[in-house]
Structures are given as C-alpha cells and as structure tokens.
Amino acid sequence: xxxxxxxxxxxxxxxxxxxxxxxxxxxxxxxxxxxxxxxxxxxxxxxxxxxxxxxxxxxxxxxxxxxxxxxxxxxxxxxxxxxxxxxxxxxxxxxxxxxxxxxxxxxxxxxxxx
Amino acid sequence: xxxxxxxxxxxxxxxxxxxxxxxxxxxxxxxxxxxxxxxxxxxxxxxxxxxxxxxxxxxxxxxxxxxxxxxxxxxxxxxxxxxxxxxxxxxxxxxxxxxxxxxxxxxxx
Numbered sequence: 001x002x003x004x005x006x007x008x009x010x011x012x013x014x015x016x017x018x019x020x021x022x023x024x025x026x027x028x029x030x031x032x033x034x035x036x037x038x039x040x041x042x043x044x045x046x047x048x049x050x051x052x053x054x055x056x057x058x059x060x061x062x063x064x065x066x067x068x069x070x071x072x073x074x075x076x077x078x079x080x081x082x083x084x085x086x087x088x089x090x091x092x093x094x095x096x097x098x099x100x101x102x103x104x105x106x107x108x109x110x111x112x113x114x
Numbered sequence: 115x116x117x118x119x120x121x122x123x124x125x126x127x128x129x130x131x132x133x134x135x136x137x138x139x140x141x142x143x144x145x146x147x148x149x150x151x152x153x154x155x156x157x158x159x160x161x162x163x164x165x166x167x168x169x170x171x172x173x174x175x176x177x178x179x180x181x182x183x184x185x186x187x188x189x190x191x192x193x194x195x196x197x198x199x200x201x202x203x204x205x206x207x208x209x210x211x212x213x214x215x216x217x218x219x220x221x222x223x
Contacts, residue, residue, distance in 0.1 A: 042118075042202065042215040102160045105157030
C-alpha cells in the first residue's frame with residue numbers, strides 16, 4: 001500500500017513553461033486535494049475533487065488546472081509558470097471530505113520557477 | 115487578521131520538557147480541530163483530532179479545545195528528539211480545512 005505518490009520530487013521551470021505534477025493514490029479514496037505550502041503561510045488549497053469527473057476550485061486556483069478521470073489519479077497542471085508559483089506542492093486524499101476525516105499527504109513536490 | 119493564527123517559532127526546548135503548542139482562531143463555526151505533524155521534507159500526517167470543546171489524550175500527547183476563548187493547544191509530555199518537527203493546526207466547519215502556518219519545534223538532546 002503506497003498511499004499517495006507524487007512525482008516529480010524536484011523540478012526547476014523557466015518562466016512561461018508548463019508542466020504537470022502527477023499524483024496517484026491506492027487507498028480508493030473519493031476525495032483528493034492539491035495544496036501549496038509557502039514558508040510561514042501554512043497550506044493553501046488549490047483544487048480539490050470529490051470523485052472521478054468532479055473538480056472544484058480551492059482558495060488559490062489561478063494559474064493551475066486539474067482533471068480527475070479516474071479515482072486514483074489527480075494531476076495538477078501549471079500553465080505559463082511564474083515566479084509566484086515557486087512553492088512546495090502536496091497532493092492529498094481522504095475517504096470523505098473535511099469534518100475530521102483523516103487526510104493523507106504525499107511527500108511533496110518542490111518547484112522552483114526561474 | 116488571519117482566520118487561524120499560529121506562532122511559527124522555532125520553539126526550542128530540552129529533551130524531557132513539557133511542550134505547549136497553540137492556535138487561536140476567529141470563526142466560531144469551527145467544530146473539528148486537528149493537529150498534524152510534519153517532518154522536514156515530508157508531507158503532514160495526522161496526529162490528533164478533537165470535536166468541539168474538551169480534552170483528548172493519546173500517549174504523551176494531549177489536545178485541548180476551548181471554544182469560548184477560540185483557542186486550541188497541543189501538549190507533549192516527556193518530549194523526545196524524535197518529536198522535532200513542524201506542528202500544524204487545522205480546523206473545519208464544513209468540508210474545507212483551514213490551516214495554521216505551523217510551529218517549528220526543536221527538542222535538544
């Protein structure tokens with residue numbers, strides 16, 4: 001049972017480039033999330049999904065896109081990378097949403113935009 | 115004013131000390147309160163959660179919620195170097211979690 005797996009672990013992008021952060025979970029969880037974590041700022045929700053085919057915006061969705069074609073996978077697409085997107089990105093999943101349900105996190109993807 | 119306030123630290127204490135980590139919040143609708151632990155270069159993992167007010171104990175860890183003061187605490191007894199990590203509080207009133215910024219804790223051997 002691998003839990004939540006994210007790739008790549010580290011990436012350097014040039015301004016204006018695009019890339020996709022991959023995320024997969026093998027716990028048959030319905031809910032999946034993408035967060036970014038900046039120093040001193042806590043976790044900010046980018047996008048979330050309550051099941052295959054359903055996605056919705058979080059607090060900071062601008063500059064990102066997601067899709068959820070299967071229960072297992074929830075890729076995050078960065079279009080036209082900007083320095084403000086330099087951050088650590090965490091994918092997470094839970095069986096149900098919020099309300100005390102345990103959220104399981106991946107190990108993070110460190111992204112630098114130069 | 116942030117919805118959840120948490121002192122970023124770092125908080126450095128000697129091994130064996132009792133540690134108190136705290137968060138304050140402004141939204142009285144929050145009902146679920148969680149503490150996550152995050153080791154360096156890793157994702158957060160759930161440590162404890164409580165519903166509404168009161169205390170919850172799990173081994174060396176105790177979580178307290180005081181809804182009247184909008185204040186939550188995590189106490190660590192007999193702290194160990196392996197407790198060195200960033201501790202994030204999180205709370206929710208519905209599906210969405212609101213996170214504190216995290217407190218970096220260093221336990222000195």
